[in-house]
Amino acid sequence: MRYAYFPGCAASGSCRELDDATRGVAEDLGIELVDLAGAACCGAGILQETNPEGALAVNAHTLSLAQTEGLDVLTVCGTCQLHLARAARSLEDPKTRARVNRVLEKAGQDPYRGGVRVRHLLQVLLQDVGERKLAAHVRRPLDGLAVGAFYGCNLLRDPGADAYDTPEDPTSIERLVALLGGNAVSFRARTACCGFHALAVREDLVVRLSAAGLAEARDAGATMVATPCPLCHLVLDARQRKAAKASGQTLNVPILHLSQLVGLALGIDPGRLGVDRHVVPVTPVIEKLEDREVVKA
Amino acid sequence: MEPARVRPEVPPFWVEVASTPGGESIATCIPCEACSSPCPIGALDPGFSLPRIIGRVKAGRRQETLAAEDLWTCTRCYACAAGCPRHARPGEILGALRQLALRAGADGPGPRRARALGAQVRERGRIDLATRGKPSPRRARPAASSAAVRGILDAAEAS
Ligand code: SF4
Numbered sequence A: 001m002r003y004a005y006f007p008g009c010a011a012s013g014s015c016r017e018l019d020d021a022t023r024g025v026a027e028d029l030g031i032e033l034v035d036l037a038g039a040a041c042c043g044a045g046i047l048q049e050t051n052p053e054g055a056l057a058v059n060a061h062t063l064s065l066a067q068t069e070g071l072d073v074l075t076v077c078g079t080c081q082l083h084l085a086r087a088a089r090s091l092e093d094p095k096t097r098a099r100v101n102r103v104l105e106k107a108g109q110d111p112y113r114g115g116v117r118v119r120h121l122l123q124v125l126l127q128d129v130g131e132r133k134l135a136a137h138v139r140r141p142l143d144g145l146a147v148g149a150f151y152g153c154n155l156l157r158d159p160g161a162d163a164y165d166t167p168e169d170p171t172s173i174e175r176l177v178a179l180l181g182g183n184a185v186s187f188r189a190r191t192a193c194c195g196f197h198a199l200a201v202r203e204d205l206v207v208r209l210s211a212a213g214l215a216e217a218r219d220a221g222a223t224m225v226a227t228p229c230p231l232c233h234l235v236l237d238a239r240q241r242k243a244a245k246a247s248g249q250t251l252n253v254p255i256l257h258l259s260q261l262v263g264l265a266l267g268i269d270p271g272r273l274g275v276d277r278h279v280v281p282v283t284p285v286i287e288k289l290e291d292r293e294v295v296k297a
Numbered sequence B: 001m002e003p004a005r006v007r008p009e010v011p012p013f014w015v016e017v018a019s020t021p022g023g024e025s026i027a028t029c030i031p032c033e034a035c036s037s038p039c040p041i042g043a044l045d046p047g048f049s050l051p052r053i054i055g056r057v058k059a060g061r062r063q064e065t066l067a068a069e070d071l072w073t074c075t076r077c078y079a080c081a082a083g084c085p086r087h088a089r090p091g092e093i094l095g096a097l098r099q100l101a102l103r104a105g106a107d108g109p110g111p112r113r114a115r116a117l118g119a120q121v122r123e124r125g126r127i128d129l130a131t132r133g134k135p136s137p138r139r140a141r142p143a144a145s146s147a148a149v150r151g152i153l154d155a156a157e158a159s
């Protein structure tokens, strides 16, 4: 299994632990991640507004880099997944592709010929690695861990999301958690927006939004939350104290990146997964798991 | 008596929105109120109302719409589309309005942040989300080849 790996800006910068954890998981599962030197930001919906044609062309460039390698793209971010997959979808229209390729040509870049698929790690784990192989690699089952499944919004708006889930009522994270031996907790707000994009304008609203989601997860019995999107992580983890304060409640819900959760179940050393970089301590989760013997393969 | 028309007819504002990427579906909007119920921001902030924004567009209030801060309170979560009986894409319509607002030189925290992040992508190939409490102990991964990105973005803008 080989993929053109697109970590995105968050996992390349402030959420470096997501990149570390993803590489660890890939290595353990025998997935080869090919770095796309020269791939730029997906635009995050912002470049799509400041320079819409440029955003499409930049994403076409990323897709053409993957095409040169003969690979599909693997993402680890809901927002990257949405914008790259949307670009890939529009670029399947020959007229749009020809127009965008003229831009790439003017900039001295290779054209994109179409056909590259963009898939999130969640989909790759469930469909390409497959349930059997994944379950066989679990060396530290998550039993006893009540994991709240937080999808966030962007991942589910991926035009290809219906190939592995039901976007209105998703179950893929829950299925993954169950495969890892954990106890998946579903709650209504799991598909809600974390508010990330309104941070610069109305942080007060964003923390109220995330406080409501986290309280709902906790009330449903979750002792931690896992998310497939680093932007959700930046809100749910890094701003959790503000959320607790704004809502007048204690939260203390550890937030794990999906890759970290999988890594823990595969028996990877928590230090390598970067759990110490979080703002809300993940220690209670690690302590619970450390009581457990890592089953040697 | 009707005054003689001295200016050429400018197309109505909603037509301008409909011809901006993402704004196409405003043509099918009635407007009603249905898209406001799935909106997480509308639920928390009574000052934010998607139908009100769309209503302003339909009423042709261009300047007021493009200067309003509420365009930037939207989180780009696209939950609103699920509520629309006309299969419009209200979240994308707001995206089109933000494009027009940026082009019209709108100011405020939202437009400033969008411009700053857009400029980061152009200059460094990526966005630096310096939002974590403590600075990263490790050096960030080197940015994408920014000269190529700059070339592509500039070529797109010139096209
Ligand atoms: S995209 Fe904007 S308007 Fe639509 S539901 Fe989300 S926050 Fe509300």
Ligand code: SF4
Pocket: B028, B029, B030, B031, B032, B033, B034, B035, B036, B051, B054, B083, B084, B085, B086, B087, B088, B089, B090
């Ligand atoms: S976008 Fe759809 S739901 Fe919203 S006001 Fe228009 S027709 Fe109604």
